[in-house]
Amino acid sequence: MKYAILGDIHANFEALDAVLAECERLKVDKFLCIGDIVGYNADPGRCVETVQELDVEVVIKGNHDEQASVDTELIGFNPQAAMAIEWTRNQLSEEQRLWLASLPLRKTLDARVTLVHATLDVPERWGYIFDKFTAAACMNYQFTALCFFGHTHVPLAFSKFGDVSGGRYDELKIEPGHKYLINVGSVGQPRDGDPRAAFVMYDPDDRMVRLHRVEYDIQACQEKIREAGLPERLAQRLAAGR
Numbered sequence: 090m091k092y093a094i095l096g097d098i099h100a101n102f103e104a105l106d107a108v109l110a111e112c113e114r115l116k117v118d119k120f121l122c123i124g125d126i127v128g129y130n131a132d133p134g135r136c137v138e139t140v141q142e143l144d145v146e147v148v149i150k151g152n153h154d155e156q157a158s159v160d161t162e163l164i165g166f167n168p169q170a171a172m173a174i175e176w177t178r179n180q181l182s183e184e185q186r187l188w189l190a191s192l193p194l195r196k197t198l199d200a201r202v203t204l205v206h207a208t209l210d211v212p213e214r215w216g217y218i219f220d221k222f223t224a225a226a227c228m229n230y231q232f233t234a235l236c237f238f239g240h241t242h243v244p245l246a247f248s249k250f251g252d253v254s255g256g257r258y259d260e261l262k263i264e265p266g267h268k269y270l271i272n273v274g275s276v277g278q279p280r281d282g283d284p285r286a287a288f289v290m291y292d293p294d295d296r297m298v299r300l301h302r303v304e305y306d307i308q309a310c311q312e313k314i315r316e317a318g319l320p321e322r323l324a325q326r327l328a329a330g331r
């Protein structure tokens with residue numbers, strides 16, 4: 090069984106489409122999604138539709154999915170962010186917003202795998218895991234060998250065997266008795282300096298987790314952002330992978 094784990098798609102249809110083509114080539118059996126399907130980029134409705142049409146076993150809610158699915162007044166956001174959220178809300182159908190609202194914040198898939206967008210301890214606070222201390226705090230609430238997460242858009246992996254250690258990774262062999270907390274990177278807005286779309290494949294049979302990177306049509310995505318009148322910075326950061 091080959092799983093593809095997709096995270097932080099962020100309304101970037103060009104990146105999602107390229108990732109799905111690569112998944113087909115790699116003969117993925119099942120998809121898992123750790124949230125933030127919408128926000129930042131210009132194709133929220135199409136990305137929601139595409140995820141719904143996939144054979145997705147679990148879809149988790151991200152903070153942007155939540156913002157897009159509610160009608161609460163946008164207090165405390167800078168004007169650009171508030172404008173982008175408002176824009177996204179208007180792009181989605183009522184059914185799509187209800188579907189986003191219905192997604193769980195975390196979910197245990199089976200005896201081995203848990204999924205969450207931000208952190209397991211208090212997922213609705215949307216905390217960030219960038220170092221082994223925040224990873225260790227999260228792992229106290231992890232009761233499966235593996236947990237896949239996102240939110241930072243930086244693919245880092247932490248493992249616990251006594252102490253917690255971690256860092257960048259390309260592939261990981263899952264060792265018995267270890268616990269792993271793995272950020273799958275971002276499909277639609279990578280922030281690790283590599284502009285290529287990121288996703289992870291997990292194969293429970295050979296106990297391997299692999300990070301994949303895929304080139305996509307960044308320019309096409311940037312043009313849509315500009316046409317939509319979304320902030321120019323959102324277009325520029327895609328090319329830099331920041």
Ligand code: ZN
Binds near residue numbers: 097125151153
């Ligand atoms: Zn995100």
